[in-house]
Amino acid sequence: MSDSPQRKGGRARAQNLTPEQRSDIARKGALAKHQNRADPPGSPDAGAIPWAVAEGELKIGGSTIACAVLDNGKRVLSQQGMLLALGRARTAKGGEGASVDEGPAFLRAQNLKEFISKDLELSTKAIMYKPELGGYTPHKGWLAIAYGHDAETFPEILNVFVSAKRADKLHYSQRHIAEMAERLLDALPKVAMVALVDEATGYQALRAHNELQTILSAYILPEHRPWTQKVPVEFTKEIYRVYGWNYTPDNRGPRYASKLIRNLLYKPLPAPVLPELDRVNPPNEKWQRKRRHHQHLTPETGLEHFKGQLSGVMALLRATPSNNKEFFWKLYNRSYGGQQNLDLGDDDF
Numbered sequence: 001m002s003d004s005p006q007r008k009g010g011r012a013r014a015q016n017l018t019p020e021q022r023s024d025i026a027r028k029g030a031l032a033k034h035q036n037r038a039d040p041p042g043s044p045d046a047g048a049i050p051w052a053v054a055e056g057e058l059k060i061g062g063s064t065i066a067c068a069v070l071d072n073g074k075r076v077l078s079q080q081g082m083l084l085a086l087g088r089a090r091t092a093k094g095g096e097g098a099s100v101d102e103g104p105a106f107l108r109a110q111n112l113k114e115f116i117s118k119d120l121e122l123s124t125k126a127i128m129y130k131p132e133l134g135g136y137t138p139h140k141g142w143l144a145i146a147y148g149h150d151a152e153t154f155p156e157i158l159n160v161f162v163s164a165k166r167a168d169k170l171h172y173s174q175r176h177i178a179e180m181a182e183r184l185l186d187a188l189p190k191v192a193m194v195a196l197v198d199e200a201t202g203y204q205a206l207r208a209h210n211e212l213q214t215i216l217s218a219y220i221l222p223e224h225r226p227w228t229q230k231v232p233v234e235f236t237k238e239i240y241r242v243y244g245w246n247y248t249p250d251n252r253g254p255r256y257a258s259k260l261i262r263n264l265l266y267k268p269l270p271a272p273v274l275p276e277l278d279r280v281n282p283p284n285e286k287w288q289r290k291r292r293h294h295q296h297l298t299p300e301t302g303l304e305h306f307k308g309q310l311s312g313v314m315a316l317l318r319a320t321p322s323n324n325k326e327f328f329w330k331l332y333n334r335s336y337g338g339q340q341n342l343d344l345g346d347d348d349f
Helices: 005-015 019-035 079-085 110-115 118-123 151-166 172-187 193-201 203-219 233-243 255-266 273-280 302-318 325-336
Strands: 052-060 063-070 075-078 127-129 146-150
Touching: 052 193, 052 203, 063 079, 063 127, 063 146, 063 193, 075 079, 075 151, 075 193, 079 146, 110 151, 118 151, 146 151, 151 172, 151 193, 193 203, 203 302, 233 255, 233 302, 233 325, 255 273, 255 302, 302 325
Parallel strands: none
Antiparallel strands: 052 063, 063 075, 075 146, 127 146
16 A cells, blocks of 8 residues: 555654543544434435444353444344354344344244233334444445344343243253253343443443533533622521621631532532532632632523522521531531531632
């Protein structure tokens, strides 16, 4: 292959990147692959067939079953993997994927019908999906289509064969399947199949990232709004009264008071919110911040939660006798749970 100027330029740029920059480019590329996929224009099944956003292999009971997480949230086990795990041929007669509207071929035997509930029959219909490496051409359509079954039904499928064996209703040719089913059931950890598939595909990391971004986008504004006073003076006065401090309008008071506001109003917000507020609004060397944290909260969700927390704590402060912080913390811990540490350290807003 010739060394074109573009290829040489690409190598030169790559050599100037730090390992962190190369890692960041790779991470962004991986996320873009999962988050920005779309069916090509003109595709006849655009939006009808889900994508696999994460794929992997589930190793259990000496068997390996291909699995995937689809973009609609469904966790699936491949048909071929399930057939092989149960000691069946790789494909059923007539082609396993040809019966998308029916249950798996290995449950269609008449002697198994009495052990299959109506719910299981409906939930084991084959699921068609596009694997990560699938491609589309206008003339040939999708170059790769996969078929699977809802992963959560797998233990129930295994139980069909185990129950039929115990009732002595199996044909001779099905006995080895029941033995495999017993072995697989014994090997299944006492956790949901969803968790097993998420671990096998690595989707748990992507899911954690997406859920974190969902929380932060609901609570944090991308730009800070003009300052408005959301913590009323009365709230600060009540804290001073309960702690026995002398309040004057021009007195900033002890930094401990700012730490109290942090713990009382911001820490009860969802776990990732306060660290993100600290990141976008960091303190300087004097522990002073350019803006108030609440200036970064969204009006629809963040500020509403903040205001609700402020109102609740205000009611507890007003119910507390003067100079009796121990009484206040008993009320607070009883109302919000947990045990707050009264020695909150030194911080400032």
